[in-house]
Amino acid sequence: MITLSVNGRDHQVDADPATPLLYVLRDDLEMNAAKFGCGLGQCGSCMVLVDGAPVVSCVTPIVVLEGRAIRTVEGLGTVDDPGPVQRAFMEEQAAQCGYCIPGFMISAQALLERTPSPSDAEIRDALKPNLCRCGTHMRIMKAVRRAAGFMQTADAGATTSNGEDRR
Amino acid sequence: MRTTRILGGLLLLAVVGAGGFAALAWRSELDPIKPPERSAFPPERIAQGAKLASLGYCAQCHTAAGGKPFAGGYPLKTPFGTIYGTNITPDPETGIGTWSEEAFARSMGEGVDREGHHLYPGFPYDHFTRISADDNRALYAYLMTREPVRAEAPANELPWPLQFRPLLAGWKLLFLDQGAFKDDPARSAEWNRGAYLAEGVAHCGACHTPRNLLGARETDRKFAGGESEGWHAPALNEASTAPVPWDQDSLYAYLRKGVSEDHALAAGPMAPVIRNLSSVPDEDIRAMATYIADGMGERRPAPPAGAVPAGNGAATVYAGACATCHEPGGPLQFAAPVDLAKATSIAQPDPRNVIQAIMGGVMTPDAAAAPLMPGFAHILTDKQFAELTAYLRTRFSGQPAWTDIEGHVARIRSETGSAGGSSTRIAKGE
Numbered sequence: 001m002i003t004l005s006v007n008g009r010d011h012q013v014d015a016d017p018a019t020p021l022l023y024v025l026r027d028d029l030e031m032n033a034a035k036f037g038c039g040l041g042q043c044g045s046c047m048v049l050v051d052g053a054p055v056v057s058c059v060t061p062i063v064v065l066e067g068r069a070i071r072t073v074e075g076l077g078t079v080d081d082p083g084p085v086q087r088a089f090m091e092e093q094a095a096q097c098g099y100c101i102p103g104f105m106i107s108a109q110a111l112l113e114r115t116p117s118p119s120d121a122e123i124r125d126a127l128k129p130n131l132c133r134c135g136t137h138m139r140i141m142k143a144v145r146r147a148a149g150f151m152q153t154a155d156a157g158a159t160t161s162n163g164e165d166r167r
Numbered sequence: 168m169r170t171t172r173i174l175g176g177l178l179l180l181a182v183v184g185a186g187g188f189a190a191l192a193w194r195s196e197l198d199p200i201k202p203p204e205r206s207a208f209p210p211e212r213i214a215q216g217a218k219l220a221s222l223g224y225c226a227q228c229h230t231a232a233g234g235k236p237f238a239g240g241y242p243l244k245t246p247f248g249t250i251y252g253t254n255i256t257p258d259p260e261t262g263i264g265t266w267s268e269e270a271f272a273r274s275m276g277e278g279v280d281r282e283g284h285h286l287y288p289g290f291p292y293d294h295f296t297r298i299s300a301d302d303n304r305a306l307y308a309y310l311m312t313r314e315p316v317r318a319e320a321p322a323n324e325l326p327w328p329l330q331f332r333p334l335l336a337g338w339k340l341l342f343l344d345q346g347a348f349k350d351d352p353a354r355s356a357e358w359n360r361g362a363y364l365a366e367g368v369a370h371c372g373a374c375h376t377p378r379n380l381l382g383a384r385e386t387d388r389k390f391a392g393g394e395s396e397g398w399h400a401p402a403l404n405e406a407s408t409a410p411v412p413w414d415q416d417s418l419y420a421y422l423r424k425g426v427s428e429d430h431a432l433a434a435g436p437m438a439p440v441i442r443n444l445s446s447v448p449d450e451d452i453r454a455m456a457t458y459i460a461d462g463m464g465e466r467r468p469a470p471p472a473g474a475v476p477a478g479n480g481a482a483t484v485y486a487g488a489c490a491t492c493h494e495p496g497g498p499l500q501f502a503a504p505v506d507l508a509k510a511t512s513i514a515q516p517d518p519r520n521v522i523q524a525i526m527g528g529v530m531t532p533d534a535a536a537a538p539l540m541p542g543f544a545h546i547l548t549d550k551q552f553a554e555l556t557a558y559l560r561t562r563f564s565g566q567p568a569w570t571d572i573e574g575h576v577a578r579i580r581s582e583t584g585s586a587g588g589s590s591t592r593i594a595k596g597e
Contacts, residue, residue, distance in 0.1 A: 017483050017487075018483045018484075018486035018487035019487060020487055020488075039491060040491060040492055041492075041538075041540065041541035042538065042539065042540075042541070050545060050546065051545070053544075053545035054545070055545050055546050056541045058491075059487070059488045059489075059491060059492075059541065060487070060488065060546050061483060061484055061486070061487020061488055062487070063480070063483045063484060063487065064484060064546060064547060064548070064551055121233070129538060129541065
């Protein structure tokens, strides 16, 4: 048994320790935000945060994740109370087919936690490991800029921590 | 009385010595010129210079990240300190706009700038001295017709007394073998062309030949393997431990496309070299491959790989993180570019390139697309990196175990800043 801490909750996982995290998230823990894209760590759609850094979960075996803090898109907010990155992606309609979007949100979250007011070049650099083939890149850029704004206002900060209705 | 005379004699010697050194170190200033017009250079000479500048990947060390081409500011990290590439655009104030053709040729051949200052051998004039007068004219024509950019390169970061440039005269006396390349009449024209390019403008030995304590190439160990910016530059001579010996065709494929399936994919400091070579004609690439292959000697069988002990934790990491791409028959039937059992990097005497690749990932040689292989800097702890590196060595190579893998991992982690937000926690393995 391996204990994984996902979105602040510990989960006992009975799986081969070589199993990539993505399969455990989707098949065992029923967290389906992270997507299987290429399975080779090349497209970024399976990204999650590990100790605050974006990692490709499709090639990250759970054996190295004991005691590490894993965060997925489910941990960024809820349907009723989306987090600032989620809200910004919705407001900018950044998704076309949407398959790559959780990975982009994870990259954006990691960037904004590290760099609250990123330049466009920094955003592009941070999103480089994520591929989108619908071509919504310009909207994704806008969404990340908008999310940066949300995260800097007391409003957005307060709602994500205490779940207060922001309407 | 006697003591006074001895002291006097010593003083005299010191004065004469210092005077002699000053005479040796002193180089004249060459007159500044008005920056020439583009029309001063025939187009075919500029085109020839462009090709040579690509062969020498001048832009790499003379361009800062995100900066204008050739405007300088690239930090070249050497064991002595950091040297910044200078501005070689024709800007008269901060570049080489006031340099005459003669001043340019002197800098290439003797490592002296227009004002007469000695240049640090981070600028590889020990190679460029082999370049022909015609080719220097072409390079000059090319550089003098680039966009002038006003940009002052940062000051070099060197410890005392290395900022004192006249010392370089002594270095040159010891190590600079000045003079243009001479053909070997016993060899083919292609071999000579390759030797001329590889020894001169392409300066392969700047990284692939080991250096002594004073930073000079050990010329009796030519191409025996050196280093560059935290990477090992593999041996290009009979010291190569590549499981599949390199030959002319594989060297050509590697230099042309950045990959030889039985050997390696260009990464680290070699990736920009390959990018620059993309505009160089086939025959020049072929010529360099011919010359280098000739020096790699006889084929030797690689020793068989050893057995990996059962219950190795790194085997689990390998199975979950690496096997999908690096083992045949994975779910996506995807073949990695290079079979690990054939990889030059895993068989070479130095573990750094393997650690660099796992930590930072591997880009395509043109660096345009997403990474070919993701980096595992945020995923593995230093201990896990070291164990995985040792596992790869044992499993895929019959060469002796690497030493000080942990030290290399820690150094690469700190040098590349490959740690991200949670660096300390990950680095400490918590």
